[in-house]
Amino acid sequence: MSKMKNTIDPAVNYLLPLAKKAGIETVWDRFAAMKPQCGFGELGICCRICWKGPCRIDPFGNGPQRGVCGADAHTIVARNLIRMIAGGAAAHSDHGRHIALTLLEVGEGHAPAYRIKDEQKLRNIAEKLNLAPAGKDIRQVAKEVALASLEDYSRQKYSISCNWAKETLTAERVDKLVELGVMPHNIDAVIAEIMHRTHVGCDADAVNLLLGVIKGALADYTGMYLSTELSDVLFGTPEPVVTAANLGVLKKDAVNIAVHGHNPVLSEVICDVALKMNEEAKKAGAKEGINVVGICCTGNEVMMRRGIPLATNYLSQELAIITGAVDAMVVDVQCIMPAITGVAGCFHTEVITTIATNKIPGATHVEFREDSAFDSAKKIVEVAIDAFKRRDNRKVNIPDYKQTAIAGFSAEAIMAALSKVNAKDPLKPLIDNIVNGNIQGIALFAGCNNTQVTQDNNFITIAKELAKNNVLMLATGCGAGAFAKNGLMTQEATEAYAGDSLKAVLTAIGKSAGLNGPLPLVLHMGSCVDNTRAVKVAVAVANKLGVDLDKLPVVASAPEAMAEKAVAIATWAVALGLPTHIGIVPQIMGSSVVAKFLTEKAKDLLGGYFIVETDPKKAADQLFTAIKERRKGLSI
Ligand code: SF4
Ligand code: MSK
Incomplete structure (x- = not known):
């Protein structure tokens, strides 16, 4: 059987042999070492919900067909799936909460690093949420929209659907979802409900759990929708922009700062501050000043709104560091491999974590808070400039691959x-x-x-x-x-x-x-x-x-x-x-x-x-x- 290729990305294919030669492990090495992966896990039929387990069902019918508590394969698979949905919904909606809280702070005048960039969009949203914005001061509208969004995390009446779900779908779809009993009333409550109904000795009916899967997914939709829309209000609604993508966007003569993760609340301010600190970078010897690039979805955010080039996507995040040209990788939340600090240890790269609930051993932590966003961003850029001074140019290998990319739709x-x-x-x-x-x-x-x-x-x-x-x-x-x-x-x-x-x-x-x-x-x-x-x-x-x-x-x-x-x-x-x-x-x-x-x-x-x-x-x-x-x- 021919071996599956790791990637079709030419920049990654250029760097992987160099990584191997240098003895640096990547995600593909760890994947190979993990094989064969657990067949029970692949089928979703192992359960670790309680300490009577772990239990696993024999898929061939020869061994146990029920866990110690009596849960069968259908219950176990459905419970595992619904818990995945809860994880996904929690991630997206916590991101959304962060954005809504930032908008509230802006409305209340407590977040000097932020402003309302798209007033018209904010007013349109307020109309959609039936908040009658006409004639109201824009900060008041921001406050009301933020509070109506946060209501989707706190409403206790099951009979009232989340604002951002019911106002963004077709009427027929809303009716159908309400009739099926799967419209969320409160994102947090739906996530908590999933954790409750999957506690040992609760919901064992696979079909009932699957309806819960749909409800959990719609809670995810709600959190995502408000996250995107409120981000546009704060940071601007994307418009088409011509930029570039792949690791060739890194620059040999610049302080390269890679922003990685998901939440634009941090990366937007870093981009603003980096622009202002170009001269400091030049003084440190970086002829081209500061070059901010993106990875994963923070990369997509700043690419869409600012035309910041995208260095790479999820699977090749370690390779960005292996170029030897990334001075700081600044991470916020989600999809950040814990492996990056190990790779960074082979170079001068500073991995900077920024969120109290997302730390990685080996990283430098610079806590990011909205009320002191400029200070945190300045500190992060300073750490990057300092790291640049320690860069070993003999280790720099920037692949000569980049493509034009039109983003912002x-x-x-x-x-x-x-x-x-x-x-x-x-x-x-x-x-x-x-x-x-x-x-x-x-x-x-x-x-x-x-x-x-x-x-x-x-x-x-x-x-x-x-x-x-x-x-x-x-x-x-x-x-x-x-x-x-x-x-x-x-x-x-x-x-x-x-x-x-x-x-x-x-x-x-x-x-x-x-x-x-x-x-x-x-x-x-x-x-x-x-x-x-x-x-x-x-x-x-x-x-x-x-x-x-x-x-x-x-x-x-x-x-x-x-x-x-x-x-x-x-x-x-x-x-x-x-x-x-x-x-x-x-x-x-x-x-x-x-x-x-x-x-x-x-x-x-x-x-x-x-x-x-x-x-x-x-x-x-x-x-x-x-x-x-x-x-x-x-x-x-
Ligand atoms: Fe086993 Fe049931 Fe406990 Fe799951 S909940 S680990 S199937 S005993
Ligand atoms: S970063 S969720 S790997 S899309 Fe959004 Fe990419 Fe998937 Fe993470």
């Missing part, structure tokens, strides 16, 4: 581009082209990288196949990173890979929007928390057509999913009615009840369902088949 930016084609009715050109088949459908790519598959390969393979079939593509998270690094967020990619009718539409819109050519083949919609931007566009289209989301020729794919957050996102995509592809075998296959529910029964209940396919070409076929099925349903 928020829902508003897409509407703005469309309004250049039809100012009165911006959605019309999109809908007309879907109806006439020039655009067959829309695919949203989300999610991570995963060592289980060749890094970036599934994203690129599926996208090229769908492009041929005239499918419009959107991307977020490390999927967006994959496309950016591999040149699919360019106009040239549209010329090279789009089917004729898709190319014609992307060219017409791009030219009208003043891009002097087509829109890029894949539209960068932001970080993993920003998937709701795609929902915003889909809901607008659905409302205009007068149909629910499960009728639209819209599909989602997380072909290299890894994180609990990705599991939660994929699940709410299903709950919203989308056929949703996963390119990794999910850890649920030990229960026929759970697998059948998610891949088949969900379709009857919600319209959306999971497609599990590890072969990217076959996955593209299945996604396109789902699109065609939807078109047939609409008689188009």
